[in-house]
Amino acid sequence: MTTDERTDHLDTLAVHAGQEPDPATGAIMTPIYQTSTYVQPAPGEHLGYEYSRTDNPTRTALQQNIAALEGGGYGLAFASGMAATDTLLRLLEPGSHVIVGNDVYGGTYRLFEQVIARTGITFDYVDASNAVAVASAVRPETRMVWLETPTNPLLAVVNLEDIVRRVKGSTSGKYIKIVVDNTFASPYLQQPLRLGADIVMHSTTKYLSGHSDVVGGAVVTDDAEVYERLKFLQNAAGAVPGAFDCWLTLRGIKTLHLRMARHCENAQAVAEFLEGHEAVEQVLYPGLASHRQYELAVRQMRGFGGMVSVIMRGGEAAAREFAARTRLFALAESLGGVESLIEHPYSMTHASTAESEIAVPPGLVRLSVGIEHVDDLIADLAQALAF
Numbered sequence: 481m482t483t484d485e486r487t488d489h490l491d492t493l494a495v496h497a498g499q500e501p502d503p504a505t506g507a508i509m510t511p512i513y514q515t516s517t518y519v520q521p522a523p524g525e526h527l528g529y530e531y532s533r534t535d536n537p538t539r540t541a542l543q544q545n546i547a548a549l550e551g552g553g554y555g556l557a558f559a560s561g562m563a564a565t566d567t568l569l570r571l572l573e574p575g576s577h578v579i580v581g582n583d584v585y586g587g588t589y590r591l592f593e594q595v596i597a598r599t600g601i602t603f604d605y606v607d608a609s610n611a612v613a614v615a616s617a618v619r620p621e622t623r624m625v626w627l628e629t630p631t632n633p634l635l636a637v638v639n640l641e642d643i644v645r646r647v648k649g650s651t652s653g654k655y656i657k658i659v660v661d662n663t664f665a666s667p668y669l670q671q672p673l674r675l676g677a678d679i680v681m682h683s684t685t686k687y688l689s690g691h692s693d694v695v696g697g698a699v700v701t702d703d704a705e706v707y708e709r710l711k712f713l714q715n716a717a718g719a720v721p722g723a724f725d726c727w728l729t730l731r732g733i734k735t736l737h738l739r740m741a742r743h744c745e746n747a748q749a750v751a752e753f754l755e756g757h758e759a760v761e762q763v764l765y766p767g768l769a770s771h772r773q774y775e776l777a778v779r780q781m782r783g784f785g786g787m788v789s790v791i792m793r794g795g796e797a798a799a800r801e802f803a804a805r806t807r808l809f810a811l812a813e814s815l816g817g818v819e820s821l822i823e824h825p826y827s828m829t830h831a832s833t834a835e836s837e838i839a840v841p842p843g844l845v846r847l848s849v850g851i852e853h854v855d856d857l858i859a860d861l862a863q864a865l866a867f
């Protein structure tokens with residue numbers, strides 16, 4: 481898409497942003513540039529590509545596409561969501577302090593506590609659905625606030641504008657970068673940069689790719705200085721995705737808007753069904769009027785997403801039983817693919833938080849609601865709950 485054809489419509493950006501017909505052949509789809517290196521007419525002279533750790537045209541197309549979807553100036557793709565997170569944390573000097581929402585992906589907590597903490601960076605975990613608590617945790621050495629919304633797996637909604645206002649308004653506010661892991665919502669449902677965040681991070685493995693066939697990560701920012709440092713780190717540390725993975729992700733993104741609309745529709749119906757079921761104590765879904773931040777979700781999000789969590793009346797045993805009995809919902813980690821998944825966070829995705837200050841309830845079950853026919857999904861859940 482050329483710069484004079486710019487649009488704000490995500491549906492068009494998903495299909496076109498970052499992608500031009502191949503100048504060499506006219507191929508309408510960005511080719512998989514499966515090459516590690518590029519010929520140089522003379523030493524140091526090249527067409528912008530010298531080595532594929534540094535840059536690769538398929539990766540460039542993906543980076544520009546995701547940046548456009550998030551409404552940001554710069555995008556960078558990584559080998560996984562964790563690689564993106566790890567690279568972001570390398571922006572910080574030893575002695576820095578990071579405020580983290582107390583409901584985050586278990587792997588993020590593991591990376592922070594078992595890897596990054598050893599480099600002299602400290603982490604405080606706070607309830608980010610309380611913007612005052614986040615702002616109160618700011619210290620002179622705070623350099624980053626790490627947020628998810630909706631959170632994983634409890635699906636709390638975090639008021640991004642309120643947190644940005646309070647944190648940036650604090651005395652050390654100008655040194656603090658606010659990062660939002662936008663994996664659960666996807667840019668279709670919310671664009672954190674437009675709400676004042678400095679950096680958006682994604683596990684593109686999930687809704688962006690959308691087909692459970694690739695692992696990847698991405699970062700988007702409008703801050704040129706942050707971008708330059710991250711671009712340096714991307715090449716220096718080298719946690720980059722291969723060309724085929726970039727191509728798969730680009731291909732998935734082309735239907736993001738169609739998939740997300742159906743994920744939201746199906747998840748709403750599933751949440752309403754589960755809310756009325758006697759085996760279920762509580763349904764956590766931002767699209768239910770009973771959700772703690774329902775009104776905020778209506779204001780901040782374009783839809784409520786495909787993730788639904790439930791707390792079972794029968795505790796851990798019932799949660800394990802429910803997760804093991806579904807047939808259409810596959811028992812598996814991950815989320816955001818076209819197929820429905822079910823999991824038990826306590827023993828699966830969030831096992832690394834066990835016994836910690838951010839441990840998840842043992843009676844919790846998390847559903848990634850896919851795009852199948854909703855009647856089949858509900859019938860499957862109904863039979864699985866009949867024990």
Ligand SMILES: Cc1ncc(COP(=O)(O)O)c(C=O)c1O
Binds near residue numbers: 562587663
């Ligand atoms: C919210 C969130 N962030 C980050 C990650 C990590 O991404 P990846 O598995 O692509 O490394 C995940 C993975 O489940 C996730 O759910």
